[in-house]
Amino acid sequence: MSSIRRRLPVHVLLLVAGALSLFPLYWLFLTSLSPTQYVVRVPPEVVPRELSVGNYQRLFETTPIVRWLVNTVVIAGVITAFHLLFDSMAGYAFAKRRFPGKDVMFWLIVSTLTVPAQVTLIPVFFILRALGLLDTYPGVILPGLADVFGVFLMKQFIQTLPTELEHAARVDGASEWQVYRHIIVPLSRPALAVLAIFTFQRYWNAFIFPLVILRDPAKYPVQVGLATLQGEFNTDYGMLMTGAAVAALPMIAVFFAFQRQFVEGIRIGGVKG
Amino acid sequence: MTAALRRHGWSYLFVLPTFSLFVLFTLLPVAQGLVLALQDARVTGGTFIGLANFGTLADDPAFRQALGNTVLYATVVVAAQVTLALVVASLIQPLGARSRVFYRALFYLPLVNSAILVAMVWRWIFNPNPFGLANAALGTLGLGPFLWIGSSDQALLAVILSAVLTIPGGGVVLYSAAIGSLPRELYEAADLEGAGPFAKWRHITVPLLRPTTLYLVVVYTILAFQVFERVYIMTNGGGPNNATITIVQLIYSTAFQFGRYGLASAMAVVLFVMAIVVAIAQFRSLRTDVEY
Structure with a gap:
């Protein structure tokens, strides 16, 4: 008392x-x-x-706000799905396997972790222009697959998994892919959940890359769309706040559904963007 | 080579998708960014001009303004964020487990939203009219009305306040986890000596949390150096007389509105160097930590 x-x-x-x-x-x-x-x-x-x-x-x-929301779900969703697959594969290789060049590759990846994203903005814009991918969905999605935070996260987690199960599966004749698919992936569920939440949130909220890469307002994700509303409805605060509210609700819902993963994610991954 | 491939083929297959995307969209761009900074790159290609872009930047009042604003913003915001996170986490810790979970969630909730929509709300709060919420609140104290984002003197203050007035939930969670894992014996020893709660906090908790503090200072500083959306939205990309212009805002307008890609890349290199300096400073102070 x-x-x-x-x-x-x-x-x-x-x-x-x-x-x-x-x-x-x-x-x-x-x-x-x-x-x-x-x-x-x-x-x-x-x-x-x-x-x-x-x-x-x-x-x-x-306004095309519904279209923008759908675009955002597609862009953030596709990026998240690929990150879950690719980062767990790479994280597994870096955590558990031995191969020539592994240390150099991992060192290269880690050394770019503190590079501010704006440093690559202009060159990525040039590369996408050369590939003819400006103003396309793949142009927004592909650079999103290159951030390596998830590889780091998955490697750290998979390192803590026991190796005996993998050995046992190999003795039973499992292929390397089956070891990854049926041993590593199921055991990595908690880390994958954290990675999914973080990646989705990151690309739901992404702004400067899509702003630079996309021209056609019909392709905008919702954040870029909101910024154009700001120009169009300059002092119509009712309209602006409603647009912002509609963009905020999905992320707030995700937060209430997956609070534990958010908090866990910060503890594992630090306060990344 | 083929023998290595046969033996390690699966390993390479596992890292191939990530690593090739990483090379194409991170590693090469970093290298190309450094090259572009040495070029007079306009809309179409460029010629090598050595360090001339950096000379241009040194003499450019807009860039100096951007650099000064960015450093000022980062200094004030990071100091406030780290202090707030430490104090809030310290207050949460002695409470029960359920309260801790509740408060961590409470302080993290505002942070799931995008910088864009957060900046839109703050623009609405700090608008210069009497119906602006900041003006109304200060008006009840007999202050104002202030011009805020409409004035070259107050616009940066409004941008900084918008960042400082939010409890940094990520820092709270990290501090909270770190405090939870501090050794209990030290506190028990301090109890025997009759130390009060504040003395224990000041002389045990705060010093032991130094690694977390350094980590947060570095991460928050690098994030603050990249401030863009707040300025872009709250003050239409720089405010009256460039009052709120920041480095990233200037990179964006120099490259994508004026087509001066080389000059903008030089600014990005300056930003990169600032991030490296902060990271090295952290590394150094962690090393001196070991020495005593």
């Missing part, structure tokens, strides 16, 4: 800090749900008097 009383101020302090941190998100949804004519008020009303879905109707009628 006394411990609860002693801890009460700490709880109050943390809850206030949490509320402040969450407040912009609350303000975003509140603005989006205000009747269009009341979005701008002096003074602004932090507790709503009236709610309306008018802004949502306007948004869905006048």
Whole structure:
């Protein structure tokens, strides 16, 4: 009892800090749900008097936001699927197998981990132009498959798995692919879940690469689309906040569904972007 | 060679997809970026001009402004983020396991959103009108109204505040995990000496968390050096009189709006060097850590 009383101020302090941190998100949804004519008020009303879905109707009628959301799901989804496959394969090879050149390859990969993404932005743009992939979905997806954080994550995890099962499977005549597919992949599920969440979130939120690579607004992912809304509806904050709310909801839903993986991911992988 | 392939073929097959994509879209681009920085590359190709781009940058008021803004932003934001993360994690730790899980989630939730939409909300909060939330809040204290993103004096402040006013959930989680694994004996010894909670925190917890602190400083600094979306959205890509221009914002406009790819690549190299310097500084201070 006394411990609860002693801890009460700490709880109050943390809850206030949490509320402040969450407040912009609350303000975003509140603005989006205000009747269009009341979005701008002096003074602004932090507790709503009236709610309306008018802004949502306007948004869905006048902008390609649905198209942008579908694009984002496709782009982030395809990148995530390939990362799960390729990173677990490479992570397995780097963690458990011996082959000439392994150390050099892994050293090259690790040495680029701190390179800011903007360093490769212009050359990647040139390469995609040379390949004729500017303004295409593959042009956005392929460079997304090149980030090596997942290889690192999978290697670290697979290293901790016992080797006996692999040996036993080989003795039973399993091929190398079967060892990977039926031993390594199932045992790596927790790390794969973390990788999936992180990769999907990263590419759901990606901005500068698609901004530079895509020209056709019909191909935009939602973040780039939102930035163009900003230009189009400059001070129509009801519209802008509604667009932002629609883009925020899927990620918030993913977070509530997979909280544990998010927190676990930070502990394993650090605070990566 | 063929014998090696027969023996190790599977290993190479396993690393091939990732490694070839990595070579094409990371390794080669890094090398090409360094070459481009030495070229007068415009929309079509370029000629080798040595370090001239860096000379141009040194004399360019916009780049100096961008460099200064980026370093100022990073310094203030990183100091605030690391301090906040440490304090919040320290407050969470003595609570029960269920409270810890709850608070970690609470502080991480705001961070799952994209930089774009976060910046859009802050633009709305810091808009210069009396209906702007920041102005209304300060107005109740008899302050303002401020021009915020509409003024060359206050725009960068608004951008920095938008970053500082969010609890850094990732740092909270990392500190929280690190505090959980600190050896209990030291605290028991301190209890015997009659040390209070603050003294224990100050003299045991904080020093022992040094590796985590250094790691967070480096990661947050490198992330802060790359600040772009906030500036692009909150202040239309640089603000009044370039008040909020940052290095990445300038790389973007120099390359993709003005077609000066060589000059923009030189800026990217400067950014790269800044990241390396920070990483080396961390490595050094970790090494001195071992010495005492």
